[in-house]
Amino acid sequence: MTDRRLRADAMNNRARILEVARELLTSTSELPMNAVAKAAGVGQGTLYRNFPTREALLAEVYRADVDTLVASAAPLLELHEAPAALRRWLDNVAEYARVKRGVLAALEPSSGHELATSHTGSIGEAIDLLLDAGKSEGSIRSDVDSQDVLILLGFLSRMDEAEATERADRILDLIVDGVRA
Amino acid sequence: MTDRRLRADAMNNRARILEVARELLTSTSELPMNAVAKAAGVGQGTLYRNFPTREALLAEVYRADVDTLVASAAPLLELHEAPAALRRWLDNVAEYARVKRGVLAALEPSSGHELATSHTGSIGEAIDLLLDAGKSEGSIRSDVDSQDVLILLGFLSRMDEAEATERADRILDLIVDGVRA
DNA sequence: AGGCTATCTGGACACGTGTCCGTTTAGCAA
DNA sequence: TTGCTAAACGGACACGTGTCCAGATAGCCT
Numbered sequence: 251m252t253d254r255r256l257r258a259d260a261m262n263n264r265a266r267i268l269e270v271a272r273e274l275l276t277s278t279s280e281l282p283m284n285a286v287a288k289a290a291g292v293g294q295g296t297l298y299r300n301f302p303t304r305e306a307l308l309a310e311v312y313r314a315d316v317d318t319l320v321a322s323a324a325p326l327l328e329l330h331e332a333p334a335a336l337r338r339w340l341d342n343v344a345e346y347a348r349v350k351r352g353v354l355a356a357l358e359p360s361s362g363h364e365l366a367t368s369h370t371g372s373i374g375e376a377i378d379l380l381l382d383a384g385k386s387e388g389s390i391r392s393d394v395d396s397q398d399v400l401i402l403l404g405f406l407s408r409m410d411e412a413e414a415t416e417r418a419d420r421i422l423d424l425i426v427d428g429v430r431a
Numbered sequence: 432m433t434d435r436r437l438r439a440d441a442m443n444n445r446a447r448i449l450e451v452a453r454e455l456l457t458s459t460s461e462l463p464m465n466a467v468a469k470a471a472g473v474g475q476g477t478l479y480r481n482f483p484t485r486e487a488l489l490a491e492v493y494r495a496d497v498d499t500l501v502a503s504a505a506p507l508l509e510l511h512e513a514p515a516a517l518r519r520w521l522d523n524v525a526e527y528a529r530v531k532r533g534v535l536a537a538l539e540p541s542s543g544h545e546l547a548t549s550h551t552g553s554i555g556e557a558i559d560l561l562l563d564a565g566k567s568e569g570s571i572r573s574d575v576d577s578q579d580v581l582i583l584l585g586f587l588s589r590m591d592e593a594e595a596t597e598r599a600d601r602i603l604d605l606i607v608d609g610v611r612a
Numbered sequence: 613a614g615g616c617t618a619t620c621t622g623g624a625c626a627c628g629t630g631t632c633c634g635t636t637t638a639g640c641a642a
Numbered sequence: 643t644t645g646c647t648a649a650a651c652g653g654a655c656a657c658g659t660g661t662c663c664a665g666a667t668a669g670c671c672t
Binding site for chain 3: 441
Binding site: 257258259260282283284285294295298302303304 | 627628629630631632633637638639
């Protein structure tokens with residue numbers, strides 16, 4: 251990805267940081283950056299050089315999960331029309347969010363949107379896939395983009411479990427209805 | 432509100448804190464709590480006792496604005512059907528959000544939702560007013576509540592001005608379409 | 613007036629974040 | 643092997659947040 255030839259010790263550190271982060275996340279869903287640095291036996295500087303933000307670190311930790319999530323979009327389109335596929339895919343997202351709260355933070359645009367829409371990453375592409383299918387069908391309005399959906403999805407990361415079980419479903423319904431043509 | 436007979440010196444401090452906060456907000460939209468305390472000539476303890484969270488402080492600072500916003504809901508219902516009224520009212524919200532970014536933070540449920548829906552405050556009541564009108568008309572689905580809308584509205588506080596001018600309108604449309612019956 | 617106490621005060625702390633920069637070292641080159 | 647340098651290291655810092663508690667004092671009560 252960004253590892254334009256890393257020095258050997260640097261690779262070790264990076265790997266160790268990820269390992270430690272994963273470990274810490276098994277006990278709590280919190281991830282104090284300085285705790286990670288300490289546990290990994292590196293300085294703050296090293297940690298932040300490898301992962302400039304907590305999101306960057308979480309994104310790497312959860313890369314596999316995010317990939318799974320992304321990959322689950324296409325098959326749904328074979329079984330359902332776009333809006334239904336989108337709805338089901340959002341269920342997957344909510345489910346991941348429920349189990350591993352970190353996944354959400356990983357896909358949050360942190361703050362002050364990176365270079366236009368590009369930063370969105372693979373999650374954005376998955377959403378675009380679903381939206382585009384719907385736009386072709388005429389079942390989804392043509393003026394929404396993945397970023398819009400991602401922005402609205404942000405609410406998932408700011409709800410605790412209790413609230414999520416009560417509201418998430420309904421709100422996701424609402425979003426999907428909103429993007430319908 | 433909560434001032435069950437405040438001691439005279441306490442009242443002075445409280446007033447001074449608010450004054451200082453308002454002042455600081457004229458220059459930037461940031462509001463470091465310790466800066467407020469310092470500028471008001473009180474200790475951290477005093478500041479936090481009066482306003483346990485930044486939101487509490489902002490809520491008080493912007494109380495008048497929030498009241499205006501809330502009051503603008505009812506008249507809209509005289510002129511428009513509920514969904515249109517809601518849409519226009521959300522425009523007002525977005526406009527306030529654009530001008531005074533603090534207003535948003537003031538109505539954010541901070542974290543870990545206070546006692547059920549009640550905390551929502553007057554903004555929630557305004558939304559309920561609009562939603563209820565729509566539910567009576569049959570133009571708004573009966574299973575959404577003001578909290579749902581408020582949660583979705585959270586996106587406004589996490590967009591910078593540039594992004595807001597580009598997306599806010601469209602996303603608000605989308606939300607209103609979502610709550611339509 | 614003067615004492616008493618509930619209330620308020622305010623700064624020290626513990627903890628987190630992210631940056632900066634002097635020091636160390638991997639890995640190449642001679 | 644030895645020297646060199648760009649890359650990486652890591653801890654000290656500056657700054658913010660929110661809590662805690664020993665001391666001060668407003669305002670009632672006698």
